[in-house]
Amino acid sequence: MTHPLKTDRTQVKRAPKRGQYDFETIAQILDEGLVCQVGFVVEGRPIVIPTAYGRIGDKVYIHGASASRMLKSLLTGIDVCFTVTLLDGLVLARSAYHHSMNYRSVVLFGKAENVMDGDEKMTALKAFTEHVVKGRWEEVRSPNPQELAATCVLALPITEASAKIRTGPPIDAEEDYELPVWAGVLPLTTEAGPVMTDPKMTSDVPIPNNVLKYRR
Amino acid sequence: MTHPLKTDRTQVKRAPKRGQYDFETIAQILDEGLVCQVGFVVEGRPIVIPTAYGRIGDKVYIHGASASRMLKSLLTGIDVCFTVTLLDGLVLARSAYHHSMNYRSVVLFGKAENVMDGDEKMTALKAFTEHVVKGRWEEVRSPNPQELAATCVLALPITEASAKIRTGPPIDAEEDYELPVWAGVLPLTTEAGPVMTDPKMTSDVPIPNNVLKYRR
Secondary structure (H helix, E strand, O other): OOOOOOOOOOOOOOOHHHEEOOHHHHHHHHHHOOOEEEEEEEOOEEEEEEEOOEEEOOEEEEEEEOOOHHHHHHOOOOEEEEEEEEEEEEEEOOEOOOOEEEEEEEEEEEEOEEOOOHHHHHHHHHHHHHHHOOOHHHHOEOOOHHHHHHEEEEEEEOOOEEEEEEOOOOOOOHHHHHOOOOOEEEEEEEEEOOOEEOOOOOOOOOOOHHHHOOOO | OOOOOOOOOOOOOOOHHHEEOOHHHHHHHHHHOOOEEEEEEEOOEEEEEEEOOEEEOOEEEEEEEOOOHHHHHHHOOOEEEEEEEEEEEEEEOOEOOOOEEEEEEEEEEEEOEEOOOHHHHHHHHHHHHHHHOOOOHHHOEOOOHHHHHHEEEEEEEOOEEEEEEEOOOOOOOHHHHHOOOOOEEEEEEEEEOOOEEOOOOOOOOOOOHHHHOOOO
C-alpha cells in the first residue's frame, strides 16, 4: 500500500511504529483540534504562532488580519510547517525514563496560498466558525464586505503530512515490572462549560443547544 | 517599568494590549502547560515538533533520544522558537468576524544549549517528571547511567520571551449588540481521569494521591 502523504520530510523518524499516513486519520485529528501551530522562517530564524484553523476536504485554512506579520510573511509563498497536537493522557511508568504521553499529532508541510476568490474565502470563513461550534455560522451575522477585505485567508493543501499517535499503558523495562511502583495512564480530556452568557446581551435569547451540549 | 524579556522579536504585534512581558506571568503559563512546540530551521525550512518540557528557574528544558533528528539539529546551536499554548475558552460573538478564543500563550526565542553536566542533566530529568506529576520523581526508579547517556537534554534560557493573553466576553461591533443572537464564552478546561492502572501491575500498590487527585 502506498502512502502519498508520506515523504522523506513527513516520515516519522523517532518511534516509527507511531507514524500513520492515511488521510482519514490525519483529517480526524485536524477536525478534533481547536488550535494549530504555524511555523515559518523569517530572516533565517524560526517563528511559531498558535492560531485557529478550519479544514475543507484536502485543505486546511488559517486566517488573520490582512495587516498581521504572520500573514504578510506567509503571503510571500514561503514554506510552512503546520502542526496540531491532541494530548490524551499521561503515561506513568515504573521508571522516570519510561514516562511518556498518549497523544495524537499531525504535521503538515507546504506552501500556503493566498485565497483571493471571494466564494472560497467566504466558504473558508464558514469553515472556521463551524470548526469551533457546529451550526454557529447560521446563527450569527455573516461577514460584511469590509470584514472580508480586512481578513486574509491562507490555504495549505494536505499533500505532505503525517500523524503520530501513542496509545496504551506504559512500556517498562522488563526487570522493572517487579518494582512496587504504581504505574498506569491518567487520561486527559477537554471539558466545556459552564456557559457564560455575555453580560451585554440585550434580548432574552436562549443558549443554543450546540453550545449548551458542546462536546469536543 | 522596563521589560527585559521584551525585544523587537517578542513584542506582540497583533492586539498589543494582549502582550505581557513579566517573568511571573510567563513562568505560570509554562508551569501549567504539558506540551510545548519547538520550531527550528533545517535547510532553510521550518520544522515544528510537539514535545514535553520542564522549567527550572529561568530556563526551560526539553529532552529526547540522543539519536533524534530534532535534538541533533538543535545541538548545532541553531535558533529555536519555543511556544506553549493554553486554550481557556471559545469566545462566541454575535458576528462570525468577532469570534475569538480565550487563551494564554508564551513564545520564547533563543539558542538551545546541550546540557553536559551530569548534575544539571539529572536535575532537568527530575524537572520533566515533576512537571507532569508533582511528587512522581520520588516514587519511581531514577535514571541509570545507560538511560542518562541515551537521553539528550537541552536548555533554553528565558531571556527573550512574551506572553499573550485574551480573557473575557466577546467584543462585538457596536451595532451588533441589538441582534437577537446568543453570545458568550464557553470555558474549556483539561480534566484528568478516570485513572487506568497498568494491567501488568504485579503487586497491589495503591494509586498515589498525586495521581488520584490530579488537577492541572
